[in-house]
Amino acid sequence: MVRELQRDLDRAEGPIYAERHVRIICVGAGASGLCLAYKLQRSFQNFSLVIYEKNKEISGTWYENRYPGCACDVPSHNYTWSFEPKHNWSAVYAQSSEIYQYFNDFADKYSLRKYVHCNQAVIGARWDESNGGYHVQVKNGNTGELEEAFCDIxxxxxxxxxxxxxxxxxxxxxxxxxxxxxxxxxxTVDLKGKHVGLIGNGSSGIQILPAILPSVSHITTFVRSPAWISPVRGLDQHVFSAEEVASFANEPEKLLEYRKANEDGINSLWPLYVRGTDMQKAARKAMLKQMQLKLQGSGLEDKLIPSWSVGCRRLTPGINYLESLSHEKVTVVNGDITCITDKGPRDSDGNDHTIDVLVCATGFDTSFRPRFPIIGSSGTNLQDEWAQEAKGYMGIAAPNFPNYFLFLGPNCPIGNGPVLAAIEFQADYMLQFINRWQTENIHSFVPKVDATEDFIKYTDSVMQKTVWSEECRSWYKSNSSTGRVSALWPGSSLHYMEAIREARFDDYEIKYSGNRFAWMGNGSSQTELDATCDWSYYIRLKDDSPYASRRMQRQVLTKSGSTDGRSKTSFWKFE
Structure with a gap:
């Protein structure tokens, strides 16, 4: 109570919305962490930010993933921040090294490295109710020493x-x-002339196989389940010519037009994921035809072409993958692996396969369970709460864990459309809370349990109409065939962007330190304390104020009426 009274007295000495210093700790310096740093630096001044990164360098997954053929399955010109284009991508689907360099260049351009502490892994966090923040435990990878830091958010x-x-x-x-x-x-492992065993036909596996095929003596690939594999995004791989790169560099409007056309196409795909739509039917017909053509004569059609709908599992271009399966140096083994011997895998028919090198393209832990203990206000560990199933709020927060956000949490649009744009919107959402915390005397904010439960009920009802809920094994359903769709947003990425553009503060339990109106200060406005601004800014020739209705706000924001209503799917036809 004494601390709260003192805070009220402190605020009473200043103007309305006086800023207090906010301490933020971010875990991870991949795309999301760098986006947060950029946006925080752009809009705020009185803050401290520390980003703890477990790796020796920044860029997250694009630093870690260096396997042969590693590339993004999104067109490269659309795997950038909306405001930060790159004119000199080498190809439509860029290699991981280029994407890694993009995020490094982004960090350097905006001086973001000063926030990052590399080779330091967060190993625990505990909510402190009395001080309204988290005690964060960090292991220094250079010294092995344990350190502790405190943050408000x-x-x-x-x-x-x-x-x-x-x-x-x-x-x-x-x-x-x-x-x-x-x-x-x-x-350091040389695959040249080796017999390689490859487990997995997900995104990584289908990139690795054609990439290593020219140099190895043989590949035995173990495929457990079928998958739709085709450049369904409508853009085949293409290496940009010197003339095209120069054009993108010298004509920014031309590059913008190209990026927007691609993005329009990506944003048109939501009907593909809804059962029974014309797009879903056309996609299935077109992809079936493509896969049958590429697998012709291999005898693999029945094993590799799924019975479930297109999109039930994540779609991947699979450049040259299907054609490679028929190569004389490739043996395809369908079904489960029962065990691994000292010489190689044993398949479900009891056959032993002797190989020189074994490659596991078997993916990630996609449970959303944090990799370190996070103890919330109820004293429970988020690892335990999400051990069986992750149930969060809007892909961005968790009940019982105050002042805590996460990027790309459960039921976020990670497979629904442009993911980097969604990350930007998530960062903007978080900044709304940081702004309120800084300019008001907020102690804590946390999603209400009933709001989270309602969100989950809504999500589950929408998912029943989508192909994602069909019986196919997918990390969208925690690597199960019939579980809850916990990974994806119940709609398109555009739908998500509109849903979180304005935070629903009534879905949160907000606690204040002292009088909730202490933020009003001593009666002075911020405007009258700034001698350089217009003290009569509201006097004008015409009404140019923001529109009050959501409809009008959206029309202005999205430039409604700026196009002729043409088809947005010119790059994304299924024929």
Whole structure:
């Protein structure tokens, strides 16, 4: 009570909305963490930000993933921040090294490295109710020492496709040859002339196989389940010519037009994920035709072409993957692996496969369960609460964990459309709370339990209409076939952007330190204390004030009427 009274007295000495210093800790210096740093630096002054990064360098998954053929499955010119284009991408689908460089250049351009502490891993966080913040434990990777820091607001930007894991196959460690994981690639292992075993046909596996095929003596690839594999995003791989790169550099409007056309196409795909739509039917017909054509004569059609709908699992271009399966140097083994011997995998028919090198392209822990203990206001650990199923609020927060946000949390639009744009909107959402915390005497904010439950009920009802809820094994459903769709947003990315553009503060339990009106200060306005501003700014020739209705606000924001209503799917036809 004494502390709260003192805070009221302090605020009473200043003008309305006096800013207090806000201390923020962010976990992870990948795309999300760097976006937060940029936006915070752009809009705020009285703050401190520390980003703890477990790796030796920044860029997150694009630093970690270095396997042969590693690339983004989104057109490169659209895998950028909305405000930060790059004119000299080498190809439509850029290699991971280029994307890694993009985020490094972004950090350098805006001087973001000063916030980042590399090779320091957060190993725990505990909410302190009396002080309204988190005590964060950090392990220094250079010294091994444990340190502790305090923050008012904790943000987890650790990512969803980041915590890689070995497959749960008996005897894996018995294998005598080199054992590689796609997300922890060892460049010192030479694959030239080797017989390589490849486990997995997800995004990583279908990139690795054609990339290593020219140099190895043979590949035995183990495929457990079918998958729709085709450049369905409508843009085949293409290496940009010197003339095209120069054009993008010298004609910014031309590059903007190209980016917007691609983005329009990506944002048109929501009907693809809804059962029974014309787009879903057309996509299935077109992709079936493409896969049958590419697999013709291989005898693999029945094993690799799914029965479930297009999009039930994440779509991946799979450049040259299907064609490579018919190569004389490739053997496809369909079904489960029962165990690994010292010589290689044993398949479900009891056949032993002798190989030189074993590559596991078996993905990540996509449970959304934090990789370190986070103890909330109820004394419970978020790791325990989300051990079986992650149930968060709007893909960005969790009940019982005050002053805590996470990027790309459960039920976020990670597979619904442009993900970097969604990250930007999430950062903007967080800044709304940071702004209120800084200019009001807020002690804590946390999503209400009933609001979170209502959000989950709504999400589950929408998911029943989508192809994601069909019976296919997917990380969208915690690597199950029939579980709850916990990874994706119940709508398009554009839908998500509109949903979180303005925070619903009534969905939060907000506690104040002292009198909730202490933010009003001593009766002075910020305006009259600034001698350089217009003290009669509201006197004008015409009404140019923001529109009050959501409809009009949206029309102005999205430039409604600026196009002729043409089709937005010119790049995304399924034929």
């Amino acid at each position: 904790l943000i987890n930007a650790g990512g969803i496709l980041n915590a890689w894991r070995w497959p749960d196959i008996p005897g894996l460690k018995e294998f005598k040859g080199p054992l590689l994981h796609s997300a922890d690639w060892d460049d």
